[in-house]
Amino acid sequence: EVQLLESGGGLVQPGGSLRLSCAASGFTFTTYAMTWVRQTPGKGLEYVSSINNGGGSTYYADSVKGRFTISRDNAKNTLYLQMNSLRVEDTGVYYCAQYIAAACCWGQGTLVTVSS
Amino acid sequence: DVVMTQSPLSLPVTLGQPASISCRSSEGLVHTDGKTYLNWFHQRPGQSPRRLIYMVSNRDSGVPDRFSGSGSGTDFTLKISRVEAEDAGVYYCMQGTRTWTFGQGTRVEIK
Numbered sequence: 001e002v003q004l005l006e007s008g009g010g011l012v013q014p015g016g017s018l019r020l021s022c023a024a025s026g027f028t029f030t031t032y033a034m035t036w037v038r039q040t041p042g043k044g045l046e047y048v049s050s051i052n053n054g055g056g057s058t059y060y061a062d063s064v065k066g067r068f069t070i071s072r073d074n075a076k077n078t079l080y081l082q083m084n085s086l087r088v089e090d091t092g093v094y095y096c097a098q099y100i101a102a103a104c105c106w107g108q109g110t111l112v113t114v115s116s
Numbered sequence: 117d118v119v120m121t122q123s124p125l126s127l128p129v130t131l132g133q134p135a136s137i138s139c140r141s142s143e144g145l146v147h148t149d150g151k152t153y154l155n156w157f158h159q160r161p162g163q164s165p166r167r168l169i170y171m172v173s174n175r176d177s178g179v180p181d182r183f184s185g186s187g188s189g190t191d192f193t194l195k196i197s198r199v200e201a202e203d204a205g206v207y208y209c210m211q212g213t214r215t216w217t218f219g220q221g222t223r224v225e226i227k
Contacts, residue, residue, distance in 0.1 A: 037216065045165070045208060045218035059215070095164060101153035101212035102170040109164050 002026045002105040004096050009110030016086050020110060022079040022096030027105075029077040030054075035099035036070060036081050039109070040092035049081065050099045064090075086114045118142055118211050122219035128227045129203075135196040137222045139209035144189055146213070153212035156185055156194045159221075160205040168207075169194065201226055 008020040020036070035050040049060045049070040058070050069082040079096050093109040119142040129135045145152045154172050157165035167176050169185035172192060182197040196203055204226050209219040 035216070044220055045210070047216045050215075093164075099216075101147060101151070102167075103153075103155050103210060103212045103216065104167055104170065104176075106164050 002098070004098075004105065004107030006094060006096055006107045006110040009094065009112045011113045011115065012086055013116050014086060014088055014114055016114070017082070017084045018086065018112060020081040020083065020094055020096075020112075022081075022107060024077045024079065024096075027098070029072075030074045033099035034070075034072060034079045035097050036079075036094055037097060037106075038090075038092045038094045038112075040089065042089055048094070051079070083112070086112075088114050090114050118145070118214050118217050120209055120211060120217050120219040122207075122209055122222050124222060125220060126223050126225070128225045129196075129199045130227045131201065132198050135199050135203075135224060137194045137207055137209075137224075139187075139192045139194070139219050141190045141192075141211055145211050152188065154185075154187065154192050155210050155212060157208045157210065158203075158205055159208065165208060196224075199224070199226065 003025045005023045012018050033052045036048040038048050039045050051058045051070045051072055055072045067085045071080045091114045093111050095106050095109045097106040121140045123138045145154050152172050156169040158168050159165040168179050168183055173185045184195050186193050206221045206223050208221050
């Protein structure tokens with residue numbers, strides 16, 4: 001069974017940083033591209049970033065480009081999202097998922113709150 | 117980006133009655149592999165979205181057969197034949213053919 005467990009969320013002030021992690025199990029992690037999706041009060045569900053299975057190609061939504069960095073450690077079956085220069089509008093629940101067109105498998109999410 | 121537009125955004129339904137949600141995409145969703153990756157999700161409060169339907173009309177394991185998906189091109193529909201109390205929540209369509217995008221969500225409320 002595919003399991004994805006996000007962690008690292010919390011309360012941070014505007015301009016601050018957080019690093020999210022997503023521990024994967026139940027599938028061959030190195031086979032799959034992975035993605036971060038967020039759910040915010042302002043925009044609902046929104047693609048944030050994705051990375052190919054080897055980690056050599058990364059993609060970002062315009063809203064986070066230059067501030068967020070996606071990465072993965074295939075030896076640890078873990079996906080990361082480094083979030084810098086956080087804004088109030090980044091507040092929401094962040095989900096990791098297998099980045100496949102049928103979108104089957106998501107984690108439970110981790111809450112990020114950006115507030116002073 | 118492909119824009120996904122759902123209607124209605126709010127849907128009050130009586131128990132045992134049918135319900136229907138429409139989803140329209142700003143462009144066709146046929147992938148280069150020939151498949152159409154239009155998926156439907158259900159989200160209850162405090163939970164992550166759970167996929168119900170994938171590739172337009174395929175029900176996920178454990179999804180009751182009162183749920184059905186249909187459509188092609190840019191117009192898609194999710195139908196519930198007889199609404200039950202557990203069907204309350206928010207339903208989202210999403211396309212996976214290109215960079216993922218999601219509809220705004222339709223809140224189903226049991227009257």
